[in-house]
Amino acid sequence: MEILKVSDLKKTYTSRMGGSQVQALKGVTFSVETGEYVAIMGESGSGKTTLLNILAALDKPTGGSVMLDEKNLAEVKDSALASFRRENLGFVFQEFNLLDTFSLRDNILLPLVLSGKSVAEMKEKLAPIAASLGIEKILDKYPYEVSGGQKQRAAAARALITHPKIILADEPTGALDSQSSSDLLRVFEQMNRDGQTILMVTHSTDAASHANRVLFIRDGVVFHQIYRGDCTNEQLYQKISDTLTMLRKGGEVR
Amino acid sequence: MRLYAKMAAQNIRSNARFFAPRMGTEAGLIACFYIMLTLAMDDRMRRVKGGEYLPTFMWMGVAVLALLSAVLMLYINRFLMKQRKREFGVYNVLGMEKRHVGRVLFFENLFSSLLSVAGGLGAGMIFYKLCSLVICRLLQTDAVAGFYYVTPGTVIPTAVFFLLLDFCIFIFNRISIALMKPVELLQSRSAGEKEPKVRWVMLGLGLVSLGSGYAIALATQSPLEALAVFFLAVLLVIVGTYFLFVAGSIFVLKTLKKNENFYYRSQNMPAVAGLLYRMKQNAVGLASIAILATGVLVMISTTVTLYAGYEGVLNKNYPQNLYFEAGFSKEDGTSQSLSPEELERMVRGTADKNGVEIKAIEQNEYLYAAYLLQDHTLYVSGEVDDYNMTDVGNYFFITADTYHKLSGDTVDLAKQEIAVCSMYDPSGIKDITGTLTIHGTAYDIRQNLYHFPISASYLASSFACYGVVVSDEQVLNDIYLAQKEANGKYASEMTRRIAVTFADYDKAAAVGDSLDADLRAALKEMSDEGDVIQYNLNTRWNAKEALLGMFGTLLFLGVLLGAVCLFATALIIYYKQISEGYEDRSRFQIMEKIGMSHQEVKQTIRKQVLLVFFLPLAVAGLHMAVVFPLLTRIMRVLMLFSVKLFACCTLGTFTVFALVYVLIYLGTSKTYYQIVR
Numbered sequence A: 001m002e003i004l005k006v007s008d009l010k011k012t013y014t015s016r017m018g019g020s021q022v023q024a025l026k027g028v029t030f031s032v033e034t035g036e037y038v039a040i041m042g043e044s045g046s047g048k049t050t051l052l053n054i055l056a057a058l059d060k061p062t063g064g065s066v067m068l069d070e071k072n073l074a075e076v077k078d079s080a081l082a083s084f085r086r087e088n089l090g091f092v093f094q095e096f097n098l099l100d101t102f103s104l105r106d107n108i109l110l111p112l113v114l115s116g117k118s119v120a121e122m123k124e125k126l127a128p129i130a131a132s133l134g135i136e137k138i139l140d141k142y143p144y145e146v147s148g149g150q151k152q153r154a155a156a157a158r159a160l161i162t163h164p165k166i167i168l169a170d171e172p173t174g175a176l177d178s179q180s181s182s183d184l185l186r187v188f189e190q191m192n193r194d195g196q197t198i199l200m201v202t203h204s205t206d207a208a209s210h211a212n213r214v215l216f217i218r219d220g221v222v223f224h225q226i227y228r229g230d231c232t233n234e235q236l237y238q239k240i241s242d243t244l245t246m247l248r249k250g251g252e253v254r
Numbered sequence B: 001m002r003l004y005a006k007m008a009a010q011n012i013r014s015n016a017r018f019f020a021p022r023m024g025t026e027a028g029l030i031a032c033f034y035i036m037l038t039l040a041m042d043d044r045m046r047r048v049k050g051g052e053y054l055p056t057f058m059w060m061g062v063a064v065l066a067l068l069s070a071v072l073m074l075y076i077n078r079f080l081m082k083q084r085k086r087e088f089g090v091y092n093v094l095g096m097e098k099r100h101v102g103r104v105l106f107f108e109n110l111f112s113s114l115l116s117v118a119g120g121l122g123a124g125m126i127f128y129k130l131c132s133l134v135i136c137r138l139l140q141t142d143a144v145a146g147f148y149y150v151t152p153g154t155v156i157p158t159a160v161f162f163l164l165l166d167f168c169i170f171i172f173n174r175i176s177i178a179l180m181k182p183v184e185l186l187q188s189r190s191a192g193e194k195e196p197k198v199r200w201v202m203l204g205l206g207l208v209s210l211g212s213g214y215a216i217a218l219a220t221q222s223p224l225e226a227l228a229v230f231f232l233a234v235l236l237v238i239v240g241t242y243f244l245f246v247a248g249s250i251f252v253l254k255t256l257k258k259n260e261n262f263y264y265r266s267q268n269m270p271a272v273a274g275l276l277y278r279m280k281q282n283a284v285g286l287a288s289i290a291i292l293a294t295g296v297l298v299m300i301s302t303t304v305t306l307y308a309g310y311e312g313v314l315n316k317n318y319p320q321n322l323y324f325e326a327g328f329s330k331e332d333g334t335s336q337s338l339s340p341e342e343l344e345r346m347v348r349g350t351a352d353k354n355g356v357e358i359k360a361i362e363q364n365e366y367l368y369a370a371y372l373l374q375d376h377t378l379y380v381s382g383e384v385d386d387y388n389m390t391d392v393g394n395y396f397f398i399t400a401d402t403y404h405k406l407s408g409d410t411v412d413l414a415k416q417e418i419a420v421c422s423m424y425d426p427s428g429i430k431d432i433t434g435t436l437t438i439h440g441t442a443y444d445i446r447q448n449l450y451h452f453p454i455s456a457s458y459l460a461s462s463f464a465c466y467g468v469v470v471s472d473e474q475v476l477n478d479i480y481l482a483q484k485e486a487n488g489k490y491a492s493e494m495t496r497r498i499a500v501t502f503a504d505y506d507k508a509a510a511v512g513d514s515l516d517a518d519l520r521a522a523l524k525e526m527s528d529e530g531d532v533i534q535y536n537l538n539t540r541w542n543a544k545e546a547l548l549g550m551f552g553t554l555l556f557l558g559v560l561l562g563a564v565c566l567f568a569t570a571l572i573i574y575y576k577q578i579s580e581g582y583e584d585r586s587r588f589q590i591m592e593k594i595g596m597s598h599q600e601v602k603q604t605i606r607k608q609v610l611l612v613f614f615l616p617l618a619v620a621g622l623h624m625a626v627v628f629p630l631l632t633r634i635m636r637v638l639m640l641f642s643v644k645l646f647a648c649c650t651l652g653t654f655t656v657f658a659l660v661y662v663l664i665y666l667g668t669s670k671t672y673y674q675i676v677r
Helices: A048-055 A078-088 A104-114 A119-133 A148-160 A178-193 A233-249 B002-014 B016-041 B043-047 B051-093 B098-138 B152-178 B182-190 B200-219 B223-258 B269-308 B310-317 B340-353 B400-407 B473-490 B505-510 B512-529 B540-594 B598-637 B643-676
Strands: A002-014 A021-033 A037-041 A063-068 A089-092 A166-170 A198-202 A213-218 A221-227 B322-328 B358-374 B377-379 B392-399 B417-424 B435-438 B441-449 B464-470 B494-502 B532-539
Touching (some): A021 A048, A021 A063, A021 A221, A037 A048, A048 A198, A078 A089, A078 B598, A089 A148, A104 A119, A104 B269, A104 B540, A119 A148, A148 A166, A221 A233, B002 B098, B016 B098, B051 B540, B098 B152, B098 B540, B200 B223, B200 B598, B223 B269, B223 B598, B269 B540, B269 B598, B322 B512, B340 B358, B340 B494, B358 B473, B400 B464, B505 B512, B505 B540, B532 B540, B540 B643, B598 B643
Parallel strands (some): A037 A198, A089 A166, B377 B435, B392 B464, B417 B441
Antiparallel strands (some): B322 B494, B358 B377, B358 B494, B417 B464, B435 B441
């Protein structure tokens, strides 16, 4: 079943003085199935961030549509947007975006608190997630007291706790060292095996090689995609890096 | 050099949000400083009726203001520097050396300083005339002629003081920049802070301190004790306020956090966690605001009450219009040459000469003598060898009958009983209780009085002063004769006191100076002939002038300093809001990304801001309410007895203060929203 359907998505930025126009997205079309783990790759300026912002309902497209679980994002009212995002989407950011005034526990519980859930329900939901991410012991610590990898796992727990329809991850390994990165990617794989749909934007070949499918964006359009098929992570890594080399040479992909 | 100057000017313009309040504040302080200094030195003002109190009080005000200015400017500077450290770090990274940054800082400081001094002095000169008019109005005299009073004698010291203050601040900043590493400059704003722990000892001390301060304020009954314990109570309350804000706030917030059903609510969690996170730096600021606010309330409400109640004080102390007192020797109760009839004739003659009609004349007698007080016994000098200067005191003796006539109050005394009033003591007023032995006779002290009708001209000497009421004429005469014998040629004589009421008070007051002079001349003549030892003249109009002068000047000072304190409060709040706004912005951005709506963000902010704002006001109100009974008793020492008047003035002051406070709140929270949004 298609959980996310993006059709002919366009976004044009007009400079402040109304002069020049920049087309960030020129018609992006793709869809994500329930339980899929999709990575979107592209260089800086390819339109990745714009795409993610539109998917996260932080920005509005100038054309095309985004359907999340058969609901058009454009039809969600502004006043209901915050709760819509809270209940349907989970976010993992490059710079973690944990609040330094909250302990990790409170950071993870924040979406539930905002939704007005009962304390009992919060505890019930937190326990398994914290256990599977291996952060039960550091829940009462504050963000500045733990490592980057632990912060990102807490952020992942925060994204998971509402059981969102899809998790949007923006360069989740971007601020992590290689050990923490591979730990986090294993966590993502695990989450995906448990049935969580994940859409990850990255330009790390390593990060992308953990996904089921990799989309390449260049100059505002989906340029190419690779399916994992029966490949191992290593084989997929090789395929991705071949594709990136081709892209960089500017040639057409077979 | 021109480049640095240009950069400095550019910085001031682009950082107007920080610089404008700083320059405005400095200009305001300079204007107040200039006005007070000029009032202290303006001869024309001193010659105004009642104006003789101006120099003393205004110099006091200048000293307080100088201290307040230094503290306030340092506070603002610390805040400004904290906000701008990042900017300096960027300069450093961009290749400017510290000495270059120092030069930019120097020019910034110079420009803002010169602008403030120019603006402040300008405003001071403009408002000086207004202030002098206000004072003349308060003193109920005609305004002084002439418009402006500008002398280098007040302009230069004011400018020099503030330029010097700014220069010290610059040196301080230059040194702190020199000690900084560029990386630290870049990072200084993002340092994490540990969650504060509840400091139980501090919490306990705070509770005990505030509790005992309150207990003292509520339990002290005697006005004299009240005056003595006032500063202790103030100190305890200040310490208690600081400790409770620092330790108590964290205790309360932690308790709230422990209550999960309360804490895990979208409207509570961000506010509680945010407050807890920054309480360590906030608590001191909030406590300062609360104490400043209490200070403003006490200062303004008491001075307003004193001024509004001067008439009551006058009526209490001068029920009649004119008094004069003449000392004379007498044996067995009769004067040798100064008969009551003779004196009355003299007064009537003088009144006729000046064309005013006398309604009533009353005469009474009292004894005024010096003693040493040791072990509940009064000794004359020579009777004890070993004594301190603090044992020396002046004593008034009157009969119960005279006391009743002069004050309207009644004391019931048996032959062996007396009533004692401790009027003044440079080493701190204390009551004498139990018994008092005078010339070999032990008298029981039946009661302590808090007001003695004969006092005005004898207060403020360097010795203690007591009033003693004895049962009747015979006891008074016994004491007089015993004293005369003991002191020999240094003996004190009886004093005859004449109180005159005129038919038309205003008419008499109008010719007051001439009445004064004629009476003095007549008395002098009489004393040359007979055995009048000394004489003394007091009039209600002179007393009114003195009271108005003192209370009016105090009111002006209280209101001006109160306004400065209020402004300081506003400024602390403003800068606090701004610095917190910048810190909170990123937090609220994250919350919005996670799924908090604009509406929820706004609610959370409002909750936090309201709490931070109105907690100090509430605490100030509570302090004021508790200190109120203590203050009413102290006001009684100053002869102000109307609790109702004081209550009205205090309530009025609080209302005005709260209104201004709300305005400050509305103004600064707008800036805060603008930053956060």
